[in-house]
Amino acid sequence: MRRERVRDLLARVADGSLPVEGALAALAADPTESLGFATIDHHRALRQGFPEVIYGAGKTPEQVVSIAERIAEHGDGVLATRLAPEAAAALSRALPAIEWNATARTAYLAPSTPLAPSRASLLVVTAGTSDLPVAEEAAVTAHALGCPIERLTDVGVAGIHRLLSRREMLDAAGVIVVVAGMDGALASVVGGLARVPVIAVPTSVGYGAAFGGIAPLLTMLNSCAAGVTVVNIDNGFGAAVAAARILHA
Amino acid sequence: MRRERVRDLLARVADGSLPVEGALAALAADPTESLGFATIDHHRALRQGFPEVIYGAGKTPEQVVSIAERIAEHGDGVLATRLAPEAAAALSRALPAIEWNATARTAYLAPSTPLAPSRASLLVVTAGTSDLPVAEEAAVTAHALGCPIERLTDVGVAGIHRLLSRREMLDAAGVIVVVAGMDGALASVVGGLARVPVIAVPTSVGYGAAFGGIAPLLTMLNSCAAGVTVVNIDNGFGAAVAAARILHA
Amino acid sequence: MRRERVRDLLARVADGSLPVEGALAALAADPTESLGFATIDHHRALRQGFPEVIYGAGKTPEQVVSIAERIAEHGDGVLATRLAPEAAAALSRALPAIEWNATARTAYLAPSTPLAPSRASLLVVTAGTSDLPVAEEAAVTAHALGCPIERLTDVGVAGIHRLLSRREMLDAAGVIVVVAGMDGALASVVGGLARVPVIAVPTSVGYGAAFGGIAPLLTMLNSCAAGVTVVNIDNGFGAAVAAARILHA
Amino acid sequence: MRRERVRDLLARVADGSLPVEGALAALAADPTESLGFATIDHHRALRQGFPEVIYGAGKTPEQVVSIAERIAEHGDGVLATRLAPEAAAALSRALPAIEWNATARTAYLAPSTPLAPSRASLLVVTAGTSDLPVAEEAAVTAHALGCPIERLTDVGVAGIHRLLSRREMLDAAGVIVVVAGMDGALASVVGGLARVPVIAVPTSVGYGAAFGGIAPLLTMLNSCAAGVTVVNIDNGFGAAVAAARILHA
Amino acid sequence: MRRERVRDLLARVADGSLPVEGALAALAADPTESLGFATIDHHRALRQGFPEVIYGAGKTPEQVVSIAERIAEHGDGVLATRLAPEAAAALSRALPAIEWNATARTAYLAPSTPLAPSRASLLVVTAGTSDLPVAEEAAVTAHALGCPIERLTDVGVAGIHRLLSRREMLDAAGVIVVVAGMDGALASVVGGLARVPVIAVPTSVGYGAAFGGIAPLLTMLNSCAAGVTVVNIDNGFGAAVAAARILHA
Amino acid sequence: MRRERVRDLLARVADGSLPVEGALAALAADPTESLGFATIDHHRALRQGFPEVIYGAGKTPEQVVSIAERIAEHGDGVLATRLAPEAAAALSRALPAIEWNATARTAYLAPSTPLAPSRASLLVVTAGTSDLPVAEEAAVTAHALGCPIERLTDVGVAGIHRLLSRREMLDAAGVIVVVAGMDGALASVVGGLARVPVIAVPTSVGYGAAFGGIAPLLTMLNSCAAGVTVVNIDNGFGAAVAAARILHA
Amino acid sequence: MRRERVRDLLARVADGSLPVEGALAALAADPTESLGFATIDHHRALRQGFPEVIYGAGKTPEQVVSIAERIAEHGDGVLATRLAPEAAAALSRALPAIEWNATARTAYLAPSTPLAPSRASLLVVTAGTSDLPVAEEAAVTAHALGCPIERLTDVGVAGIHRLLSRREMLDAAGVIVVVAGMDGALASVVGGLARVPVIAVPTSVGYGAAFGGIAPLLTMLNSCAAGVTVVNIDNGFGAAVAAARILHA
Amino acid sequence: MRRERVRDLLARVADGSLPVEGALAALAADPTESLGFATIDHHRALRQGFPEVIYGAGKTPEQVVSIAERIAEHGDGVLATRLAPEAAAALSRALPAIEWNATARTAYLAPSTPLAPSRASLLVVTAGTSDLPVAEEAAVTAHALGCPIERLTDVGVAGIHRLLSRREMLDAAGVIVVVAGMDGALASVVGGLARVPVIAVPTSVGYGAAFGGIAPLLTMLNSCAAGVTVVNIDNGFGAAVAAARILHA
DSSP, rough: OOOHHOOOOHHHHTTSSSOOOHHHHHHSSSEEOOOOOOOETTTTTHHSSSSSEOOOOOOOHHHHHHEEEEEETTTSSEEEEEEHHHHHHHHHHTTTTOOOEEETTTTEEESSSSOOOOOSSEEEHHHHHHHHHHHHHHHHHHHHHOEEEEEEEOOOOOGGGGHHHHHHHHHSSSSSEEEETTTOOOHHHHHHSSSSOEEEEEEEOOOGGGGGGHHHHHHHOSSTTTEEEETTTTTTTHHHHHHHHTTOO | OOOHHHHHHHHHHHHTTHHHHHHHHHHHSSSEEOOSOEEETTTHHHHHHOOOOOOOTTOOOHHHHHHHHHHHTTTTTTTESSHHHHHHHHHHHHSSTOOTTTTTTEEEESSSSSOOOSOOEEEEEEESSGGGGHHHHHHHHHTTOOOOEEEEOOOOGGGTTTHHHHHHHHHHHHHEEEOOOTTTTTHHHHHHHHHSSSEEEOSSOOOOOGGHHHHHHHHTTTTTSSEEEEEEEOOOHHHHHHHHHHTTO | HHHHHHHHHHHHTTTSOOOOOHHHHHHHHHHHHESSSEEETTTHHHSSOOOOEETTTTTHHHEEEEEEEHHTTTOOEEEEEEHHHHHHHHHHHHHOOOOTTTTTTTEEEOOOSOOOOSSEEEEEESSSGGHHHHHHHHHHHHHHTTTOEEESSOGGGGTTTTTTTTTTHHOOEEEEEEEEOOOHHHHHHHHHSSSSEEEEEEESOOOOOGGHHHHHOOOOOOTTTEEEEOOTTTHHHHHHHHHHHHHTT | OHHHHHHHHHHHHHSSSOOHHHHHHHHOOOOOEEEESOOTTTTTHHHHHSOEEEOTOOOHHHHHHHHHHHHHHHTTTTTEEEEOHHHHHHHHSSSOOOOOEHHHHHHHHOOSSSSOOOOOOHHHHSSGGGGGGHHHHHHHHHHHHHHEEHHHHHHGGGGHHHHHTTTTHHHHHEEEEEETTOOOTTTHHHHOSSSSEEEEEEESSGGGGGGGGHHHHHHTTTTTTTTTOOOTOOHHHHHHHHHEEEEEE | HHHHHHHHHHHHTTTTTSOOHHHHHHHHHHHHESSSSOEETTTTHHHHOOOOEEOOOTTHHHHHHHHHHHHHHHSSEEEEEOOHHHHHHHHHHHTTTTTETTTTTTEEEOOOOOOOOOOOOOEEOOOGGGGGGHHHHHHHHHTTTTEEEEOOSSSOHHHGGHHHHHHHHHOOOEEEEEEETTTTTTHHHHHOOOOSSSEEEOOSSSSSGGGGGGHHHHHHHHHHSSTEEOOOOOOOHHHHHHHHHHTOO | OOOOHHHHHHHHHHHHSSSHHHHHHHHHSSSSEOOOEEEEEEEHHHHSSOOOOOTTOOOOOHHHHHHHHHTTTTOOOEEEESSOOOHHHHHHHSSOOOEEETTEEEEEEEOOOOOOOSSEEEEEEEEGGGGGHHHHHHHHHHHHHTEEEEEOOSSGGGGGGHEEEETHHHHHHHHEEEOOOOOOOOHHHHHHOOOSSSEEOOOOOGGGGGGGHHHHHHHHHTTTTTHHHHOOOOHHHHHHHHHHHHHHH | OOOOHHHHHHHHTTTSSSOOOHHHHHHHSSSSSEOOOOOOEHHHHHHHSSSSOOEEETTOHHHHHHHHHHHHTTTSOEEESSHHHHHHHHHHHTTOEEETTTTTTTEEESSSSSOOOOOOEEEEEEGGGGEEEEEEHHHHHHHHOOOOOOEEOOOOOTTTHHHHTTTHHHHOOSSSEEEOOOTHHHHHHHHHHHOOEEEEEEOOOOOOGGGGGHHHHHHHHSSTTTTTOOOOOOOOOOOHHHHHHTOOO | OOHHHHHHHHHHHHSSOOOHHHHHHHHOOSSSSEEEEOOETTTHHHHHSSOOOEEEETOOOHHHHHHHHHHHTTTSSSEEEEEHHHHHHHHHSSSTTOEETTTTTTEEESSOOOOOOOSEEEEEESGGGGGGGHHHHHHHHHTTTTOEEEEEOOGGGGGGGHHHTTTHHHHSEEEEEEEEEOTTTTTHHHHHOSSSSSEEEOOOOSSSSGGGGHHHHHHHHHHHSSTTOOTTOOHHHHHHHHHHHHHOO
């Protein structure tokens, strides 16, 4: 149950529109629900501001659907990431209103009451076209968490004027997520130009000594621009959650 | 020149207390100054909110002093990190008012006008006693950047009740920096308990397969608590700068 | 030939119910049997308490069936792990009584006389749903070795209350096997809460800098909870054998 | 406070020899004590059967002495590992009864009432002379935890008859700790010969492609003898704690 | 052209049975032949005792056949390794007398005059059934190079009596090739028991921290039995060539 | 727009054959064009001497075609590398004049006016047949950049006379690109024999401890022949661009 | 003997000013000279345009002096790199005219006749003050090889305006050597701005996940700016030799 | 006791010159002798042809002397490697006849009766001067094992004529040991030129991406010259033992 909904509940008890027993019943649900193969954490929305997100990799379509249905019943919205096409199809059959994003490999069902929007927007900057799936995972996740999104695409440092000519976008953002593979150098340049928090996402784009994303990961961890933080390789989801933690503060 | 000082300058021009020519002269200084072995970026304070910080490793005491003196002349304060004892001693002779922190290996000289404090405080959590030097580097840096500091020390997950019993501190912080070596598991536990941004700093504490900090670095990058971001091994400085970017937003 | 069966044999010689020549014949079989592509160690049951287990990876279905048939003839039971579906199908045709577990990828045929149960039970704790195949391999193996099994599923540290609320299960177990991928932090938390032996199994669940299980492997090797031991990535089988060595002591 | 001592306390309350108020006072001490740089977990002895052990690396002599004095006051005994010579000297001055073991780099002060001995003994097997410091750390730790110790030294597999001729020692042990560097092959051979739990400790002995212990670590993790578990490189302490968990079960 | 054949040629010139001009013509062929995509080294047989071997990986079936036909024309025999099934089929159509070994993935065509057998035999020892493909590559190669072969299969150190009971085979060999994956410990044990040269071949058998053969490779490089030499992971071919260099000396 | 074409434009303005307004229009095109998923850098030809090259990996056929069409419109020629067969087919349909090279996996469309040839030729040397795809990528790229090409194929150091007998080719080249996998030793030998710039390209050819090209990469970075520079594994394209930078100087 | 000196010799023979016998004697010296511990390659100057350079690491001062004296006798100049202070002192005593550069750790003795200067200059760009020793090694070496040097210091990408404001220097250079540690991103940015050959030198500056230079090495190998080539970590010498090969072409 | 000495003993029994009781006494000594910190294997000389060699690293001077004295008493000769200067000094005091080789860091005492020389000589080839300590360890060891030694020094592939001009040495050797750091390419070139067994020893000479010998180790494992075998980094001792196993066959 999301924080806002609990606040509503309590307000209604306070103003007498909800009897204590009704509020108790709504809150009494066991915060964790066991499905045998999974233990759903229904109070995460209350504790962290968003419900548990379904990480699709390594789960069967049946497991994904089963968890999604349980979460959907609470009305807080559903987000699933890293979905195989078969799991996405099964999910669409079970929850027809869910939105499938093929580039991001995510499925999203909006909550019954929309989230309050965050105080500022998230800017997602990508170095190249091949980084788009990770960037889209970040964008979908941030949208689900109530953050407005801006995008700046294919502005890698090999042609740095493409970035410099859009500098006003860096100045307008509340948080910047930089998505880059290969040399990952874009994060350092953006980190040096911007004043706001910069979260770097290395991608597994590249070949040879890119080593599936290790090269940009190391670049970003060693960024000479102070204050750049890093998430795991290809982890657009994690970057967006970190950004939402900042933007909702 | 720090942002606040430029704003003052402009305000004084606006209210007539400073003639245009005087403001021009103050702003006209070339934004970079070349010392032969270094190119000082004097406008960083204006661009990023704090002056260039001196990274002491790999610099001779003479180089450190020379750069510090140039920065100090602008009155925006001086921060130097990773100082060898000899460099610290030389710095204290040159700038007697500078504060040397032996645990953090930092030297700090406050600016002539204090920074506006950030909107919330930074909580620095450490897993063990051996992580203190890195935690102190973070604390000194954040203090220099105008952030109030709280500390929660030696609360590693091997005795998780030490952390759980202080949970209210997690709830009160604006940003949490988690400093941990060995298994680095503290970051995931804190990330799961807190709502606010969590920045994880792996340390090179440990032996054998800790590999100089790679083990906690990987743990933190793979945190099962979504939204934890990571900085380089032992990089207390970088974590504090990232925290300050968030807290001053 | 299992230890218990040899003890029976000797007891029957002692009480006169088995003539010496008969016992000799039963024992005289060459302890190793060569199949050309394999050398079966029939005395392992006598030496180690359980017969040789068939590691299915890298063996053709014909090789798996051929080894299993030879072991089955001794009546001590058969366990095969890491079976490809084709090998499992061939095995089911050859030994119809064998039980195939698709999640664990194991096949198990009970011995003609059941094993004496161990002095205490094994608790298998998993961090997430994706860790289940490894956890099941451990459970099937421990069951084959005569250990009662308890399970605690999907209790990763991102929602640590899920674990803390079931603490009595940690206290009741004789040995705990912790199965976790991604950050592997669960092993340290369990190791700090429990008094009994804790065996950690890293899994290859995760992506990016999880590096196919290296991240949780390192986390576990560096556990700040003293006395946690570790087995190879995804090696549920090995963890169960180690647990059985302890529980049968 | 150690488990046995709490049990005594409670028994004395039960038989009337200790008034309830006195028992309360003894138990009431805050389970954690903060020294600013450390948070001592005084209830670990109660929870885990032995008091918190002081890991000496990365602590100043003053910190080591300060923590040791606080623990010693409780009378449950003190164990410190990885001590630099200066820390050892400071400790000997502060606690003259403490025993310094230069090979193991440990200091040990016996508790006021001896621990109940474990149900079986620990056998420490080493591959070569250079592995002795790690083996001794294991032996001192196990001794402090109440386990009788046997030793089998310099029996690496290059001369396997040295091990085979002492096979009765393997059969008599309750747990076997195998300490080996270079190729680490001894763990597999012992694991195949013994029925009891085998804990392998890789050491950083060797050169070139031993990579500071990675080679034997990998060997041991990949042991073809099922049921061998592994601890961190050079972690004799951890192996002994794991052994004590087993032997005290 | 093989060394023996050149010696024959020269002997025939010496005894007058071959005119100088005929010998010249036979020898005059350009030692390298260019196919555009390959430069065949026809004098390798003369220089090194065996013709150039075709490494099948990364070559199209057409390229394999084309090179094999050119080498076959010289009558010195053909050996191809790492053949994909399609390349093997194409080769069998082009050179019907060639022998395909599906386990070893090799194709071999005997030379028109047999090689002189080596002074002693090669013993190929394998740790497990899954190591057989690599062991067979070694056996086929050594056979092609004129070395008699013995085999000792599935004698890994988890059941060391299987090896000890066949010790006379170790004593009878001229060279021993040890093929092992997982922990690779067999090489050290054999190296300690045998007097003759021992060549270790790590295999990519295993999972998790075996890292595709790195674990046994490191084990073997760090063998505590002096005088064990190592070849690349899965390189049965290279081990056999090294053995043949020794056995033909 | 390529540098030569801008020079022509300006020359025509200078001699009056092109009115200022016409030149302005040709030059006025926005230097970057946004396709949503890509930001094309049309002025790269002007800045760097060749238009942006399309890196095919990670792009859909539709994306490849769309970018290629935009670039083709400027008449400066199109080069695409790392193309999947489907992308190549789509490209051939869209731009029928484009040349597909199946070995190199490149597609090339010549510019409307040919490039001025470079001052000297590029020699591409390969160690083995399996290195040909990378060598061809280098050759196609260099040809597109206006450099004449020579080839020396399959001259690895295991038969060093194959290289030594063609030494005049090393002396005649303006730049040498050495393409080698496995041990990568060819680069050092060529670097020692030649006077001209030598660029080494490690390939992912090989198995086992070649680690997908890391072995030859390290060999080449550590070349004992001074002055050899290195590009990424399998990066024939990058080597050719570097060579063209040199040859057009 | 340097190429120019041989050309002079031959010219003097041609015009009669040197008798054939004198030229023969000068040329007859054995091209390699054995000192027992070293084999000096006196014809390298003739073959490669500069004499053998003494790599000081791992050589005793006596060995360094002995080799330097033999080379100095030929009058072609002496260059020694990676000198320990003792070796430098010994060299200065033996060859008083030699120049010691403490930052670069090089010693240089000019040849009796100066080298012809190269056709263009070398620009050495450094990211930070700590990269200066490597940059100076490159500068001294290039100077010894006859290349004019320009320097651009401390222009890392965290403050990219420092680089952009000096762009005319990039345009004026014949070759650019970029020296950078930490994230190594400067090479990509320079590679995107410049038309001329760019050689990147990663340095071991940095900490934590910089891994002694691996991070910038990978960044540079994966540069998204095509045509950047790379040399070994800290190898300023090698970069300069590569640059000289280009500038003297 | 060395094999030859046992053979003598038995011969003297056979011809009556030694009574059975005397022979028994000589043979009766327990084959292993325990010193507490070491278990000496006195029968290794009998089993493997040479006595146990003392590996000095990680042993105190007292331990080295104590083991050496026990071995010396048997008259089979003593060899100690990797000696620290203090251990060497202590050894010289205890066994004045022992020979200390400062380059190789070995001490050698000849046996009372000389070993029978091997059937052919060992050629030790080194790439550079810095490789000499490892090469000398190989030479001293081989000499102790009865093999005549030849040397070819500083013939790295950057000047390949130095090696080609001495090709007759390669042809004359019974076994060749190639010692090389940096790129390690020399092993492949020698392996391609020679017919006899080639053993490659990578050294930790070099810097940056040589990674303490990993670069040449990988080069050698991936040698494109078939039949090259490899020992551990800097393991001159192991290479010599392997060579002696071959030369004494």
